[in-house]
Amino acid sequence: xxxxxxxxxxxxxxxxxxxxxxxxxxxxxxxxxxxxxxxxxxxxxxxxxxxxxxxxxxxxxxxxxxxxxxxxxxxxxxxxxxxxxxxxxxxxxxxxxxxxxxxxxxxxxxxxxxxxxxxxxxxxxxxxxxxxxxxxxxxxxxxxxxxxxxxxxxxxxxxxxxxxxxxxxxxxxxxxxxxxxxxxxxxxxxxxxxxxxxxxxxxxxxxxxxxxxxxxxxxxxxxxxxxxxxxxxxxxxxxxxx
Amino acid sequence: xxxxxxxxxxxxxxxxxxxxxxxxxxxxxxxxxxxxxxxxxxxxxxxxxxxxxxxxxxxxxxxxxxxxxxxxxxxxxxxxxxxxxxxxxxxxxxxxxxxxxxxxxxxxxxxxxxxxxxxxxxxxxxxxxxxxxxxxxxxxxxxxxxxxxxxxxxxxxxxxxxxxxxxxxxxxxxxxxxxxxxxxxxxxxxxxxxxxxxxxxxxxxxxxxxxxxxxxxxxxxxxxxxxxxxxxxxxxxxxxxxxxxxxxxxxxxxxxxxxxxxxxxxxxxxxxxxxxxxxxxxxxxxxxxxxxxxxxxxxxxxxxxxxxxxxxxxxxxxxxx
Amino acid sequence: xxxxxxxxxxxxxxxxxxxxxxxxxxxxxxxxxxxxxxxxxxxxxxxxxxxxxxxxxxxxxxxxxxxxxxxxxxxxxxxxxxxxxxxxxxxxxxxxxxxxxxxxxxxxxxxxxxxxxxxxxxxxxxxxxxxxxxxxxxxxxxxxxxxxxxxxxxxxxxxxxxxxxxxxxxxxxxxxxxxxxxxxxxxxxxxxxxxxxxxxxxxxxxxxxxxxxxxxxxxxxxxxxxxxxxxxxxxxxxxxxxxxxxxxxxxxxxxxxxxxxxxxxxxxxxxxxxxxxxxxxxxxxxxxxxx
Numbered sequence: 036x037x038x039x040x041x042x043x044x045x046x047x048x049x050x051x052x053x054x055x056x057x058x059x060x061x062x063x064x065x066x067x068x069x070x071x072x073x074x075x076x077x078x079x080x081x082x083x084x085x086x087x088x089x090x091x092x093x094x095x096x097x098x099x100x101x102x103x104x105x106x107x108x109x110x111x112x113x114x115x116x117x118x119x120x121x122x123x124x125x126x127x128x129x130x131x132x133x134x135x136x137x138x139x140x141x142x143x144x145x146x147x148x149x150x151x152x153x154x155x156x157x158x159x160x161x162x163x164x165x166x167x168x169x170x171x172x173x174x175x176x177x178x179x180x181x182x183x184x185x186x187x188x189x190x191x192x193x194x195x196x197x198x199x200x201x202x203x204x205x206x207x208x209x210x211x212x213x214x215x216x217x218x219x220x221x222x223x224x225x226x227x228x229x230x231x232x233x234x235x236x237x238x239x240x241x242x243x244x245x246x247x248x249x250x251x252x253x254x255x256x257x258x259x260x261x262x263x264x265x266x267x268x269x270x271x272x273x274x275x276x277x
Numbered sequence: 278x279x280x281x282x283x284x285x286x287x288x289x290x291x292x293x294x295x296x297x298x299x300x301x302x303x304x305x306x307x308x309x310x311x312x313x314x315x316x317x318x319x320x321x322x323x324x325x326x327x328x329x330x331x332x333x334x335x336x337x338x339x340x341x342x343x344x345x346x347x348x349x350x351x352x353x354x355x356x357x358x359x360x361x362x363x364x365x366x367x368x369x370x371x372x373x374x375x376x377x378x379x380x381x382x383x384x385x386x387x388x389x390x391x392x393x394x395x396x397x398x399x400x401x402x403x404x405x406x407x408x409x410x411x412x413x414x415x416x417x418x419x420x421x422x423x424x425x426x427x428x429x430x431x432x433x434x435x436x437x438x439x440x441x442x443x444x445x446x447x448x449x450x451x452x453x454x455x456x457x458x459x460x461x462x463x464x465x466x467x468x469x470x471x472x473x474x475x476x477x478x479x480x481x482x483x484x485x486x487x488x489x490x491x492x493x494x495x496x497x498x499x500x501x502x503x504x505x506x507x508x509x510x511x512x513x514x515x516x517x518x519x520x521x522x523x524x525x526x527x528x529x530x531x532x533x534x535x536x537x538x539x540x541x542x543x544x545x546x547x548x549x550x551x552x553x554x555x556x557x558x559x560x561x562x563x564x565x566x567x568x569x570x571x572x573x574x575x576x577x578x579x580x581x582x583x584x585x586x587x588x589x590x591x592x593x594x595x596x597x598x
Numbered sequence: 599x600x601x602x603x604x605x606x607x608x609x610x611x612x613x614x615x616x617x618x619x620x621x622x623x624x625x626x627x628x629x630x631x632x633x634x635x636x637x638x639x640x641x642x643x644x645x646x647x648x649x650x651x652x653x654x655x656x657x658x659x660x661x662x663x664x665x666x667x668x669x670x671x672x673x674x675x676x677x678x679x680x681x682x683x684x685x686x687x688x689x690x691x692x693x694x695x696x697x698x699x700x701x702x703x704x705x706x707x708x709x710x711x712x713x714x715x716x717x718x719x720x721x722x723x724x725x726x727x728x729x730x731x732x733x734x735x736x737x738x739x740x741x742x743x744x745x746x747x748x749x750x751x752x753x754x755x756x757x758x759x760x761x762x763x764x765x766x767x768x769x770x771x772x773x774x775x776x777x778x779x780x781x782x783x784x785x786x787x788x789x790x791x792x793x794x795x796x797x798x799x800x801x802x803x804x805x806x807x808x809x810x811x812x813x814x815x816x817x818x819x820x821x822x823x824x825x826x827x828x829x830x831x832x833x834x835x836x837x838x839x840x841x842x843x844x845x846x847x848x849x850x851x852x853x854x855x856x857x858x859x860x861x862x863x864x865x866x867x868x869x870x871x872x873x874x875x876x877x878x879x880x881x882x883x884x885x886x887x888x889x
Contacts, residue, residue: 087475108481109474118475125472127465138465141458142477194477335700337639386879389637392700393830394879397872400827404869517823521708528701563712569705573698574687 040065040229041086041198045095048081048253055081056253058095063198063231068224070244070261071233074273077250079233080122083200086231087119088112100197114143118196120187122203122233126175132186133158133171139194158193165189165219181212188219199223200231205239213239241265249273285452289445296441300434309437313505315546316440317498321519322526322538323447324494329524330532331460332487333467334383338395339523341402342372342492344514346499351412351509354420361439361501368500369493376492380485387470403515417510420503436501444539447494451535454490463487495523518562522546525569531579540580608739609860610853615741615749617852619814621845622752623825624832625759626804632838633776634793634800636684637700642825643707644801648673648808649817650714656725656812663751666809670802677801680706681794707822714819722816730813748810759803760841772796776839827871835878837888846886850874 041063048056056078063069073079084090086097088109097105104112118139127135136158145154162168165185170178178186184204191199201220205213217239224230234240240247241261249257249264251273257264264270300309321339329335346368353359353367375398382394407415422432429435454460465473466480474480503509522545530541545565552561576583623645630638648669655665688699724730729747733740763769775782775789775796782789811817832851836843851871859867878885 089471089475108479109471110477110479113475113477121472121475125469127468127473129464129468130461134461138461138473138478139476142462142479190476329697333697335697337704382879385883388696389631389639389700390834390879390883392637392639393826393834394876396823396826397876400823400869400872404866408865517708521704524701524704528698532697559712559716563709563716566705566709566712570702570709573702573705577698 038065039063040067040100042098043082043086043095044098046082046085046092046097047094048078048085048090049093054253056085056092059250059253059255060095061248061255063229065197065229066224066227067229068243068245069229069231070240070247071231071250072235072237072240072247072264072270073250076252077273078253079250080202081253082250083119083202083231083233086112087117087200110142113139113194113196116195116197117200118191118194118198119200120184120191120202120204122206124180124183124187126178126183126186126190128174128176130175131172132162132167132175132178135175135186135190136161136193139190143194161189161193164222165192166215181208184208184216185219188216192223196228198229198231200233202233203235204232205234205236217243237265285449289449292445293442296438300438301428301430306431306433309431309433311547311550313433313437313440313501314550315543316437316444318522318526318542318546319444319539320440320447320498321495321523322530322542323444323451323535324491324498325523326527326532326535326538327451327454327494328487328491330527330537331455331463331467332484334484334488335392335524336379336395336491337392337520337524338379338398339495340515340517340519341395341399342375342495343499343502343519344399344406344511345375345402346372346496347502347509347514348406348412349496350500350503351418351420354503355411355418361504365439365443365497365500368496372496372499373489373493375496376489377485379492380481380488383484383488384481399515399517399520403511406511406515413510415511417508418503419508422504422507432504436505439501440498443497447498448535448539450490450494451538454487455535459483459486518565521562521569522549522565525565525572527579529568529572529579531581533578534581537579537581544580604738605860606857609856611739611741612745613853613856614849615745615852616814616856617849618749618752618756618845619745619810619848620828620832620852621848622755622810623804623807624829624836624848625756625841625844626800626807627829627833628836628839628841628844629759629763629772629796629800629803632833632836632840633772634681634796635776636681636689636703636797637696638703639700639826640703640707640710641804642822642829643710644673644676645804645808645811645825645829646817646819646822647710647714648805649811649821650718650723650808650819651805652809652812653718653723653725653817656727661727662725662809662813663747663806666806669805669809673805674798674802677798678794680801681797685790685793711819711822718819720819722818723812724816725812727813744813748814751806751810755803755806756841756845759799760845762799763841768792768795773839824868824871827868827875831871831875831878834875834883835885837885840885840887843885843887 039062043059043061045058045060046056047058059082071079085092088107092105096103099115099117104115127138137154140154140158159168159171162171165188167182167185167189170182175186188204205216213236220230220243232240232243244261247261247264248255249270256269256273257267321343325336325339349368349371350364353364383391386394406412412418425432425435462478462483465478466483470480526542526545527538529545530539531537548564549561552564572579627638627641630636630641651669652662652665656662688702729743732743734743734746763773771787771792775792779789828851832844832847835847835850851874854874855867855870858870
């Protein structure tokens with residue numbers, strides 16, 4: 036089941052006079068593991084916000100599974116199958132860990148069915164796969180950093196996405212924890228979910244991705260396999276300075 | 278979550294029956310006069326909490342919706358001689374529409390900006406009514422009460438019963454919103470609006486819903502006012518006091534649960550009546566302000582929170598709560 | 599509606615005088631809310647409270663402007679205490695407390711208003727001074743002396759505060775804490791003490807502005823409801839945190855109100871601020887010079 040899942044065509048985004056994204060074009064195939072790197076401020080999160088719908092792109096178009104989603108609000112894109120985690124975790128802090136998952140389960144998957152035992156069981160299942168099952172009834176504002184990151188991913192998974200965007204899910208984690216999260220993402224990809232990974236931890240991006248793109252100052256400066264990206268002089272310049 | 282259905286509906290039905298029995302009994306007329314006000318604030322506080330407690334948007338403009346509900350009744354009385362139930366329905370429609378408009382404001386305004394904009398609505402509504410001679414302008418109009426409907430002896434008793442029914446309706450709606458998927462979505466958007474949207478919650482639609490329902494209920498609470506007072510004028514109808522008491526009632530009672538605003542409103546409005554009668558009407562307003570500040574500072578979860586704290590040591594002994 | 603250039607010109611002149619006064623009245627809020635992010639809906643109430651304090655001193659023969667100056671240190675302390683209390687109770691505890699912080703100041707505003715009604719009654723109060731009741735004549739135009747005086751003091755006050763914030767060390771620290779608190783902490787400064795000081799200054803400035811209020815016209819306890827609209831209109835139109843913007847925004851509001859007053863009458867004038875506020879929030883929420 037191959038074919039293009041997401042086509043970002045000449046997308047631009049401006050904030051006042053500042054151009055955060057300029058003519059960015061990306062094609063991502065169904066089932067692909069895609070890495071997005073770039074120095075701070077290069078526009079990675081802006082691009083993700085445009086894809087997920089938190090921001091509207093100013094120019095260009097975004098086509099998901101054949102549908103132009105450029106004008107759709109974020110919640111409709113989630114219903115179409117795009118999920119994202121946030122760089123700084125944003126749990127529903129007044130709710131328990133379990134309830135955090137009930138939200139996407141109710142609003143995306145089951146669409147307004149009551150809080151039934153099935154929904155709860157489904158949520159527990161997801162938590163189990165993330166290693167959070169024992170924290171199901173803990174208020175989400177009492178989790179550790181790692182647990183919050185996992186909750187972000189678990190919540191994204193609960194909406195049964197076809198495309199999952201992980202925004203720096205591993206920042207600040209220890210190497211064991213990074214391996215944990217990588218393993219989860221690989222397992223998700225094995226089950227058919229296309230994954231875009233934004234990361235600064237190079238070994239994670241390189242070992243995980245099939246293709247990598249490097250952004251700098253809102254433009255794509257390099258695209259290719261992990262090996263070719265690492266050797267590219269433009270990429271090195273962007274990260275290390277001229 | 279909570280036990281579904283039966284205990285609540287039995288309680289609701291019992292409340293209506295109790296109100297009916299009371300209004301047909303020989304109790305002192307003053308009780309209905311004051312009781313109407315208390316029930317009115319139950320509706321206002323409950324309505325306010327649907328937007329503020331659940332969705333996190335603090336509406337200072339309760340008085341605008343309340344006053345416009347009253348003025349909608351005036352227009353219907355003057356133009357069609359409409360009966361009370363039609364007045365209430367019309368008020369709900371008008372203020373529901375205003376609520377919808379207020380909800381659209383939330384597209385651009387968060388937090389304090391939204392709240393200040395709602396103060397603006399009071400001012401604009403009051404200025405419009407003050408300059409509209411048809412409804413009496415700044416001096417207001419007087420009204421002749423029609424005969425009360427058959428089982429009721431006086432019009433005040435009838436209004437008391439009507440307001441009791443409205444209070445039950447308001448609380449039922451609040452309870453439904455709170456415990457349903459709608460409530461969960463509202464809480465999600467209150468916690469973090471952007472992440473809620475990315476998890477499938479149609480934040481704008483839910484906010485519009487909460488604003489419309491909240492506004493409509495506030496207008497319904499105001500609809501019987503012209504007949505209750507036999508008089509209506511803009512300055513007192515749009516008084517900021519309505520906004521403060523609704524807000525204070527919900528916060529004092531507790532904003533996290535539908536029972537909170539009801540408890541807080543009953544307590545606060547009753548204290549107000551007692552203080553007005555025994556001391557003065559200015560002091561009663563001061564009492565509201567002081568209680569609000571005290572609770573916001575010392576007991577932020579309201580009476581519900583205090584009760585929860587008192588019950589916690591007992592829970593360890595196996596007492597179900 | 600009589601249209602004449604003479605009237606329009608007078609309206610504009612009056613509007614400039616009024617507008618500068620509005621800037622002075624709002625600049626405390628520009629600091630408290632614009633820079634320090636405190637949801638200080640009680641600001642107009644504090645303003646009216648200061649006006650009544652000036653009135654009280656006036657009944658002992660004090661000149662209102664001198665009264666205002668004398669009140670400044672007291673109100674400075676008042677501001678420091680208020681901020682400290684707000685910080686300890688609400689700001690420390692995070693976003694859950696946002697609704698409660700707003701409700702807190704709403705409650706305080708209400709208590710002040712009712713307190714004033716209990717102490718002074720609902721009737722309007724005025725002060726007397728040499729410059730109240732006299733006018734200066736410029737050609738065909740008569741300008742009330744009190745307005746000119748208020749304009750002068752307001753301009754001086756606004757300029758002084760703007761200079762303070764941009765030229766002095768503490769002033770710059772205040773602006774810094776508004777922009778980047780963690781960085782300030784790393785530099786060894788205590789952000790809470792700086793914010794406390796800033797809030798104290800904002801309240802002190804408001805004390806003098808309150809005295810100007812009673813110079814400009816009579817006061818009554820419910821005046822804070824009109825001034826919520828005016829002060830927030832100015833602060834939002836200016837752009838949060840912009841002091842020079844406050845002056846510009848004040849002028850815009852003053853002139854607009856003055857024109858409406860002259861052509862449509864006094865009953866519509868207070869609504870101008872609210873209408874302008876809604877327009878700004880709808881079209882350009884970051885204001886003229888927003889950060």
